[in-house]
Amino acid sequence: MEALIALVIGVLVSCGVYLLLRARTFPVILGLTLLSYGVNLFIFVMGRLRTGAPAVVNKGDSLSSTLNYADPLPQALVLTAIVIGFAMTAFLLVLALRARAELGNDHVDGTAGLGEKPVKPVRPLEEDEV
């Protein structure tokens, strides 16, 4: 199972990095999302892979029997990471839309590519959008 998980993480991260290096904002956002999926999986795996092991230790258990339990901490960490990653992706999407509106194109540098007509900014932003 370890090899499979490692492979999945590797594929997710490499796809994420590839998309991150693209020139348009939307692939970049998708790349960051894939990257964060890979990272979340990695955090989870760092608690070691175990099947059928409970995360909560019973009161009477001795120290040696805790070896049969799953590490609950990475699960808490991954939850935090998911929440933060989700919020950041949402923010980045809004920002990309705003950049598209203000710069007139969706290139990450805000400049139209070769052979493209520069487009005028879509509309001026309203006061309360700032």
Place this chain on the structure above:
Amino acid sequence: MSHLLIAPLLLPLLTAVLLIFLSGRSLLLIRCLSIISTALLVAVAIALLQVANDGQIHLYALGNWMPPFGIVLVLDRLSALMLLVTAVLALFSLVYAARGTDGPGDKLHAMVQFLLLGVNGAFLTGDLFNLFVFFEVLLIASYALLLHGRGAERARAGLHYVVINLAGSALFLIAVSALYGITGSLNMADMAVKIAQLDPADAPLAATAGVLLLVVFGLKAAIAPLYFWLPRAYASASAPVAALFAIMTKVGVYTIVRTYTLIFGDSAGPLANLALPWLWPLGLITLALGLLGALAARELRIQIAYLVVVSVGTLLAGVALNTEAALAASFYYLIHSTWICGALFLLANLIQRQRGDLGDRITKGPRMAQSALLGSLFFIAAVSVIGLPPLSGFIGKLLLLSAAGTQGNAIWLWVLLLAGSLATLMALSRSGSTFFWRAEGDVVSTQDSTNPVANSSDAGKPLAQKGELLAVIGLLLCIFMVTLGASTVLDYTQALAQQLLSPEAYIQAMHKFTAIEGN
């Protein structure tokens, strides 16, 4: 004392929440609350500085959970100093913002408070994952602050800044979880103990994670080759925000120092001083590239942003020397460089507003309405940032050079630091003489200006107002105080360096810590 340690987190947090609820009400009320809260934060930081100055490591266990399982806040001389530097800078930035630059909308003050929460948290926490969380808090506040106001340039620079920091966060998570997987702990002191007793088979993985952490912190600190996002982002931010961001690179420097003296310090066995061979060349390269940028800059704010990069390079070179004297000099220089860069960003905004369409471009332009006043302030700030006597920049650089000695590689620091001072002198005399002496024609009346910059949100009125001048002069006065009280400050940074280089005390404090009895 016991609960004072959490005050630097609670105060900005509660103020920020309150300010969000007050949004839409009187702007005067919001400004007053924000400034009063930050002034209180300065007072708290001074109190904590006195507490930390007894040389002990003070711990605060959140929720009374025992370390290494619970999250602890740690106050030592270094974190207390960083808290004070942040609070003072934030106070003057907010005073500046309150004179009109905080429009449009009224969210700037709340966001600044959230930023302070994140920065203070990063300085105080003793837990690596908690550090990640506070980094995210300060980053999301900084995204909002960077984009505050409008303009295509801000959207462009903001997009780069956000994307690169999100990628950095992903790397941070990989590094932290890999370290957790190896050591089974997230508490920095506990991790230091575990790293020292590491199974040699795990050492390469731990080293990878350690170097990955350096990449992440280097991204925040803007060390070469990871600083390219900085000049554009800082130059496009509104003035008080740019001034406040002067502390953000120092957060990166702080985390580098903390991590590589505590976790990967002298006693870390096979991984001892993991980052030092990297820090020395990278610091010097950052210094050199920052100088080239400052010389080549065509706009004043870009030039100042490159001076921020220069200060980071200087600091890192000092840290990489890893001696007590060098660390003491570096932290003296850190106080100076943070405040002076903040003051320069504020001053750049005042200059820019009086030059009509030209903004802060370094070209011959019309005379400024308050040429003499702004010119004198610019001169003082320039003298300080260049490192000419008698101001604090000179003392900082002198100490750094004397700490470096003349042995072996130190010669490079001498060359770069001295040539760097000359280059900064040239760069700033170019911009200063262009702005104030090569002016011709009449004073522009900014009313009929069609310049988008002058008309955008942060232009405000062209004439410098009393509050804005107060902010700039206040920061410069703080620099004077650091200069005049140099021996006191140096005694403190000396003790700070001593404390940093003997992390055993930090680890001991963590082990001896007992939970508070009772309910």
